Structure formats: structure tokens, C-alpha cells
Amino acid sequence: MPPYSTSQKQAIAQFVNLTNSKDSVASKSLRATGWNVERAVDALKFPFLTNRFFAGTAGPSKSTKFLNEVFDSYRDDAEETPDGIGIDGAMKFLGDIEVQLDEVACLAIFEMCKCPSMGEFTREGFVDGWKMTHCDTKPKMTQHVQYLRSNIPKDPELFRRVYRFTFPLSRMQGQRNLQFEIAAEQWKLLFTADRGGVPWNTATTAWLDLWIEFLEGRGKRPVNKDLWEQAEVFMRKSLEDEDFGWWSADGAWPGALDDFVGYVKGKRGQGSEMEVE
Template identity: 60%
Template sequence: MPPATASQKQSIAQFVALTDCTDSVASKFLRAAHWNIDRAIDSYFSSRSSSNAEDKSSAALKKIFNQYRDESNEEAAVISIEGAMRFLEDINVQLDEVTCLGVMELCKCPTMGEFPRESFVAGWKEAKCDTLPKMAEYANQLRSRIPTDKDLFRRVYCHTFPISRMAGQRNLPYDLAAEQWRLLFTADRGGVPWSTASTPWLEWWLEFLEERGKKAVSKDLWQQLELFVRKTKEDESFGWWSVDAAWPGTLDDFVGWVQEKRAQGSAMEL
């Protein structure tokens, strides 16, 4: 960067006198404004205002966090299950609805019902919510958006896998997976229903897995199932299916199982 000219040094001195900032800060804003001192000063105070607002928002969120954090430890940087239940109740979110999972995805909870301070503050700041009423309104918006916004639903769905696992486990026990699938893939509690005109997909999927011995569910199978669900809702006849596609083997087997079940049903009708 070339040294400042005499005229530029004069502008820097004027900027410093008006803002009480350092020479380096003055130079930064003046260069960004192409040495137009009025624009540079406007930009400086706008950035200060934005920074102050952000600081106030962070302080408000930390205060809310402290209302619910683990009181058994004064230094605790986490809201544990008891505090999480109170927090969710205060923003009108039920534990047995998909919106609850949406809030946990927003706050990047590492386990079910645990909110670390850093990600709690970051998540709600990103959502521009620094009061409980704003959080309640945002949760209500999630309630409407999750069933219709495919990208949002997938984020919530994928995040549900790690927070549902027990500590130290790589896979999700079948019973826990089935419980979450019943929540996520039915409309009753805010999920996306997995059924089509002639196929009760969710019911058949669980029946299929139970016949196979209720094996634990891997992360890959969990994530790929959401894509599979979309495909079956678009075309239940498997026109999109290919044995050469990179689907998990369990889904390959499920397709064959469904085709056989349909064939048996057609034979019985005859």
C-alpha cells in the first residue's frame, strides 16, 4: 500500500479529530470511501451503530440463556434438559413436535435437550431474535415452514440423527429411529407425511425393518432415506429407480420388498 500523500494525511487528521479513532482506522475508512471524508465518516458511524446493536443483542441473548442454564454449576455454559424444557415451554414449543427439532437445529444442539451458550446465542442472533416473544414468533414460523421448505426440513431431519444417538454410539438404535421417523414423516406433529395414493410408505418401511430384525440405523441410511422419501412422493412407481444408483443396500432391498408386496396384493385381487 503506497504511503499517504500530504492531502490524504490532512484528511486522516481531520477524520481522527471528528471521530476520536486511531490513524489506522481513519485510513481504512477513507481508503474504502476513496478519500471522500463525508462518506467515510458516515460509514464509520454506521458500522459503530451496527456493532453496538449487535453487542446489545448478544447481551440480551446471554441474559436469556442465564435464565435457563444449569443452576447446579455457576460456571455452566449449557442449558441442560430441565432448563431446556422450561425454555421450550416459554416459547410455546412442545417436546413432541417437529418444531422442537427445528429449534435444536437452529441452536446446533449437540444432544437432545442440551443448548450450549455459544451456539444458542449465535443461532438466535442469526434469526434476529433477542427476546422470548420474538423467539416464540420465530418458532411459530418454523412450524409453518418445516413441512413446506425442503431445504429447511432436510437440515432439521439430518440434525435429528446426531442428537438422538446415545453418547459414544455411531448408529441409532432402531426403536429411537422409528420414533423419530413417526414424528418427522407424519403431518400430525408438523412433519412431512410419507404416503402416496396407493402406498402407506412409512408403515411399510417400519414393517420391512422390523422383519429384518430392527437393526441399528447408520448415518448414511438415515440421510439417504430423506432423499428416497422425496423420490417416492414424486413417483411411487419407482420410475426413477436404478440398481446402479448409489443407494444404501437396505433401500435396494426395500424396493424389492415393496415390489413383491404389491405383486402379492395384485394376485390376491385376481
């Protein structure tokens, strides 16, 4: 991939998430629309409307003007950070649209706005993210939060998008992996029903508790991106079939998940094909 700015990389990631396109298609479409994600997505889906719909729309729309005004009202320091909202402003904004900090919908807002870190918004991410949802008033933003709460647990694609974005969002600056303590807290948030996530438990197995217990027993090692992403895939599989009919010792699972299968089987008194550390 050619060298892109941070905002361009965020736009490419957002386009790919929305359209399931390749990065090359995303970058080509975005360059053609001046890196405007909303226009690029519409141009891909409705090419016959592109020229007519976007003709004469070079100036800022009313929604863009409103969203910039909202953004400006929450900046902590207008002079030092003209294009950023810090933690204090972010907390006030989230409170005003009725988002709790300990719910998955909060992570979904961060994903939608492509926040560079927890509780930090950029102007471009904020404006583009809310424009994509067609929310140009605070009441509409609050309604969208309700939509997220209702749909995250039952929409696997939406959940996966939020789940995967949580990994870079939660990493400490300069680190490639996620500290175990942080990963564990995020799993407890994302895999728990009362916080708006997908509950990871079945009739006979408290999967989430066993997963945390297992990783603690391995020494609370940092969690890499592959393990983080595959844990969600494993979770889905275990909810579909808690007896491991889908699992194979020759599969391409990360080693920790292979060992976890052995750990669970050992807890059930079934024996194991895997060596448990």
C-alpha cells in the first residue's frame, strides 16, 4: 500500500468495513471523491447516480456545518487542539448523547468516528462518522445510540467491526500487543449481555470465565492481534456447537486457542488431544 496519511488510512479502513472491498478499490474510490467516505461508498453502490447526485456539492452541507459546530463546542482547548476533542470534552459529549462508558455502544461510537485512542476524537473522524449515519442533530445521535444498543448483539458484522477496532483503540501507545489486563476487561465488556455485547456462555459451559482463567494460568501474556481476532471467531463457533464438532487439531487456530480446547475438555473430564501448558 502506498504511503497514506493517518486520516486517509482511517478512510480506507472505514470504506472496506462498509463495502467489504479490497484496499485497492477503497483507495481508488476515495481518491476519486476527495477522500470523502460517504461519497465514495455511494459512488460504488450507485454509479449511475454519481454525476447527478454530486453535481454542485463542493461546498459544505448543512449537516457538515452542524457537525463542525458540535465538534467545536466540545474541544478542550480551541487554540492548542483546533481539530481534536480530548478526554474531558469526549466524556461530556458522550454523556449528552446518553452513552455510558462501560457499554459496547461506547466502543461502537469510537469505531464509527475512527478515534485514535480511547476518549479522543479528531474533527475529520467525528464529522465523517456522524455524516455516514445521517445524524445531523443531537436527538438523532441519541437515537443512533439506541440503534447500536439494539443491533450490536444481533448483527455479527457490526459486532465484529466494533470488536476488531477495540484492539488498536485499547493498545498502549507504541505497543503492538494488548496488555492482558486490558484485554481481559474488554472481553468482559464485549462478551457480556448486560453491557450490550454477545454473552459467551452456553448451557453447560461458562466460556468467558474459563477463557480468562485459562489465560491467567498461562501467565497473563500480552494478547496479539491474531489471538484477539480469532477469539471472537472461536466464540461464535462455541456458541453454535459447544461440543467442538467444528474443531480440528490440524486447524489454523492460534496455539493459545488450541490449548484452550484441551483446557475445557479437561474441565469437563473428557481428556484432551492437546497438551495443556
